[in-house]
Amino acid sequence: MEDYYLGWIEQIERALSKWGCCRVEGRPRMVVVTGMGGSGCVGDYLYTIASTRDYGLPVTVVKSHRLPGFIGSGDLVFTISYSGNTLETRLAYMEALRRGCRVVVVTSNGYLERDAREKGLPCITVVKGIAPRTALPEMLLAVLNVLDTSGLTLVSRKEIEKLRKFLKDSMGRAYNEAVEIAEYIHENPGVLVIATHTPYEVLAIRGKNEFNENSKIPVKTDVAPEWAHNDIVGWEKPYTREWTVLEIIDPSDPVGTRLVDFMEEIYRGNGYPVKKLLLKGENILEKLVYGSLVLGLASVKLARLRGIDPLETRNIARYKEVVHTILEKP
Numbered sequence: 001m002e003d004y005y006l007g008w009i010e011q012i013e014r015a016l017s018k019w020g021c022c023r024v025e026g027r028p029r030m031v032v033v034t035g036m037g038g039s040g041c042v043g044d045y046l047y048t049i050a051s052t053r054d055y056g057l058p059v060t061v062v063k064s065h066r067l068p069g070f071i072g073s074g075d076l077v078f079t080i081s082y083s084g085n086t087l088e089t090r091l092a093y094m095e096a097l098r099r100g101c102r103v104v105v106v107t108s109n110g111y112l113e114r115d116a117r118e119k120g121l122p123c124i125t126v127v128k129g130i131a132p133r134t135a136l137p138e139m140l141l142a143v144l145n146v147l148d149t150s151g152l153t154l155v156s157r158k159e160i161e162k163l164r165k166f167l168k169d170s171m172g173r174a175y176n177e178a179v180e181i182a183e184y185i186h187e188n189p190g191v192l193v194i195a196t197h198t199p200y201e202v203l204a205i206r207g208k209n210e211f212n213e214n215s216k217i218p219v220k221t222d223v224a225p226e227w228a229h230n231d232i233v234g235w236e237k238p239y240t241r242e243w244t245v246l247e248i249i250d251p252s253d254p255v256g257t258r259l260v261d262f263m264e265e266i267y268r269g270n271g272y273p274v275k276k277l278l279l280k281g282e283n284i285l286e287k288l289v290y291g292s293l294v295l296g297l298a299s300v301k302l303a304r305l306r307g308i309d310p311l312e313t314r315n316i317a318r319y320k321e322v323v324h325t326i327l328e329k330p
């Protein structure tokens with residue numbers, strides 16, 4: 001499974017080779033990204049990049065079978081599902097088509113690929129046969145590709161070429177940092193808390209999902225400054241004292257750094273161990289990808305230290321066997 005993460009450079013290269021393949025006409029009112037789990041992360045990342053770059057279009061993320069009522073025919077909807085079969089994503093896709101939205105599909109296979117091809121919708125297929133969560137860069141870049149090709153550029157092709165070089169140069173460092181984080185968590189086996197500052201809440205969520213799925217542990221996320229208005233009080237009298245903190249910090253953000261320094265005083269005051277992950281990269285995309293790579297590899301390494309198979313997600317499979325009886329029963 002480590003190889004899937006180490007293959008992110010090839011994913012970027014494949015995405016670059018498809019640049020310009022798909023476009024949509026006109027200027028939408030809003031960009032919507034729907035998807036669940038590892039595929040749903042694409043929407044989070046798109047939202048974060050757009051909101052830190054003053055992108056001219058609003059971006060909405062939908063991780064549900066329900067499409068919010070305010071989404072309509074003027075909107076551009078990206079439907080992301082690695083397998084192409086996730087029921088929640090299929091239901092949101094059908095509803096978007098029913099409402100007359102422009103719909104683009106990003107998938108590797110399955111119902112969504114077949115249906116998009118039959119309907120002649122723009123559809124980008126990504127590498128087949130890996131774990132959905134590890135296909136994050138190729139799925140994200142597919143969306144950035146369509147936006148750029150359609151004259152709605154959020155990230156240019158040039159920036160993606162730079163990202164490729166950055167990742168190539170950073171792979172060794174990311175790997176070593178991941179091993180250190182895995183060993184730290186394994187030696188301090190409290191409930192893992194991933195603490196960060198805005199706009200990196202999406203990275204904390206991504207990290208949570210990675211440690212959930214690969215290492216099979218529950219994780220809490222703490223995000224400042226909102227943390228200082230609720231979680232901080234919860235830290236006054238927790239039921240258990242066994243917590244292990246991993247901080248994610250953008251060292252080029254002085255306010256973010258000071259916020260997390262303040263969080264650390266509370267954690268250390270409670271006697272919890274703390275480790276920092278300092279994000280590398282020159283822009284938000286590079287920082288998100290670097291952080292995701294370290295967290296992904298660390299969660300796989302932690303699974304190895306625990307003697308657990310990182311790839312298997314038994315309880316997700318169990319849910320997917322019955323999800324139609326939960327969502328589609330009248």
Ligand code: F6R
Pocket residue numbers: 036037038039040080081082083084085086089131132133134213313316
């Ligand atoms: C598994 C994983 C899951 C899936 C989710 C949705 O690797 O990451 O979180 O992404 O169950 O499935 P897909 O991505 O196929 O739509």
